[in-house]
Every structure is written in structure tokens, then in C-alpha cells.
Amino acid sequence: MKNKKTFIDPLVDNNPITRQVLGICSALAVTVKVEQALVMTFALTFVLVMSNVSVSLLRKYIPSSIRIIVQLTIISTLVTLIDQFLKAYMYDISKPMSVFIALIITNCIVMGRADAYAMQNNVKDSFLDGFGNALGYGIILVLVAFFRELLGFGTIFDIKILPDFLNNGLMLLAPGAFIILGLIIWAQRSITNFVEE
């Protein structure tokens, strides 16, 4: 029961983007196309799960005075690894995204989960927590990208759906992402009746 909650909770109720409003920068940057959002989700899932697991494995040995440095070293190593892999195996997609992949290091979700959760919990729970949070992040990313690509380019996965004259350039810029993200947060909060304290 507890396992299930660790995993399900960050998907909707405690979603890192819509509820905790973390990781906004990348939600604006890589949501122009659905494909990019999926690759970003994949990269973040790898980093978040692996960093949560490694930090949790080491949690009894990490001296608390340098724990942030240790977490940062682990996270940046993982991010560089995934960046290298994408450059080697998915070059065409990684080319326009490389800088945003590198910026996963500064994504608050990753460090937040490592310090707030993995430092206190066992490996299995940390794994589930990392996976859940990454998916919760991914759901919102793909959702925002879906609307931006559809309304901005008139395509989904580069397949034409809407005619060209409906394309809205605003959707391709950062404000478009803000608007959609705001609408999603609004919708979620009015359904769950959640109010910021």
C-alpha cells in the first residue's frame, strides 16, 4: 500500500510541476514538440531514478556536511552520461536539445528528491519515488508539448493535423508554454480544490 502511494502520489496529487511548481524551466524549453518532450522525459527518468538509488545506497555513509556536494557530483555524472549516450545513438534529436539535457543538473526536482527523500529512505522506496516523480514530470511535459505542437505547428509527431493557417506563433515561444501550463495547473487545482497555504 505504501509502495503504491510512493509511486502514484507524484503522478497527480503531488505532481512536481503542477503541485510543487518545480522544473518549470525545462517545461518551457523542451515542450515545442512532443518528440522532444518524450526524449526529455526519458533522460530525466534515467537521471532521477539512478540518482535516487545511488544516493539512497550511500545515505548511511554520506557525511551530512558535504551531502549536497556528493549529490551534485552523482547527478552531474549521470546527466553527462545520458547526454553522451544521446549524442551517440540519437544524434538528430539530441542536437537541438543537448543544452537542455545538460541543464537537467540544475533541475530542482532531481536534487529535491535526492535530498528530501533518498537521503532518508531505503533503496526500493527511493527507486519508486524517483520513477513516480519522473513520470509525473513527463506527463505534464508531454501534455504541454501536445498542445504547443498542435497549435503552433499544426502537427503531432511531425504528422500534419491542422491546416497551416491555424498555426499560432505564440505557442512556439515561452509565453505559450506559460499559458498552457497555467491552464493545466488551474484545471487541476479547481478539480482537487487545493489552495496554496
Added chain:
Amino acid sequence: MKNKYAFILTITVICSLLLSLVSEVLKERQSKNIAIDRKKNILSAVGVDISKFSILDIDQYFIDNIDTLIITTEGSVVNNISIESLFEKENSQTGEIKYFDQKEEEFLPIYTEKASKAIILPVSGKGLWGSLYGYFALDADNFSTVKGITFYKHKETPGLGAEISEKWFQSNFIGKEIYGNDVLTSINVTKAGLADKSALHEVDGISGATITSNGVTDLLKRDLKRYEPYFIKNKK
């Protein structure tokens, strides 16, 4: 572990070993990807349809149809230097890329395409947010008629400046002339909608992206000038 210095040292060493190992293993694949990407862009500058090409097809087409020439800044062809031995230096102010050998002597690369009789020149310069990198293809007989242009790397705004990598913008260049009355006039990117369709030296710019459009004008003017000695020497 009691000693925090020993702990952080261990972690750092493990992480760096892991990273060097991975980077060493993947290096070959990555540089191959970069090389293929360049080749793709060179081919699309002369209008070769590469959408159905596999990586092997691109390599093969390159071997069959493309020659790489290295010329001096005075325009004479040098035979004993390969493009791989040159290194690139970018001027961060202007985005201009220069090619040097080990002795800091400047050279210029030219690609020639047999099938459509074109030469392809690398061009680069400043846009709005960063440098624009591309290839510019000219007729190999008169060095004046434009065969095509591509931009393979830029940081321009999607929907505005980024339109330089779209077909509608690039196809405007095809058939234009960079020479007028035997003077190198280059091609002027005007404000959107102001270009005279029949004019030989101007193309329509992008609305909302004046700085990007001006950047294209400037980089063409400057980079074509560098190749002018070669054009003069080899013109038929």
C-alpha cells in the same frame, strides 16, 4: 565513513573514471554522427533529396560525387592538405569561421559536386541570438548562379528567425545571381515582402526577424568576398 575528504575523493574518482570510460567508448560513434550530419547538410545545399537516404547512401553519394578542395586565401588550389588536418577558429564577434593549418596559415575549403556541377561553400555569421552556420551552393561554371542554401545550426527564435532553416526561405535563393556586371554584389535579404521577385540580387526576408535577415545578408557578403580570388581565377 568518518573522513569526509576521503569520501568525496572516492566519489569523485569513481565518477570521473566512469565518465572517461563512457566518453572513450562512444567517441567514435559521436564523431561519425557529426561527420554524417555535415555531409547531409552539404548535400541538401545543392538540393539533393536526402530524406530517403540511409547513412550508407550518404557516404556513398559523397564518395561518388563530392570532392573537397582546399584553397589559399589568394584562390589557388592546394593539393597536399586535407580538410581533416585544418582546424576551425570562430570569431565570437562576427561568427566568421576561419580555417588554419598547424602553422597558423589560413586556408579555405570548397566542396564540388559533380552531378549538378556546383560548388558548396561553408558560410557562417551572427544572427540574433547566436551564430548561423550553413552551406551556400553556386554554379561551378560561372560562380554566380545560386544553387541553394542551408542552415544546419542556429539559435534563432522558432517561428521567426528559425524560418531560415525552412524550405520557403531557402528556395527563394535558387536561381539568383551573386555577380552583376562582373562585380561581386552578393545577395541582399530585404524586409519581408519587399523583394522584387524578378530582381537577381535580392530575396524576401522574414517578417519579425529583421536582425536574422540582415545577418544572412552580412554573412553572405563577407564569406563570398573571401572566395572571390578563387572565382576570378577559375571563371570560364
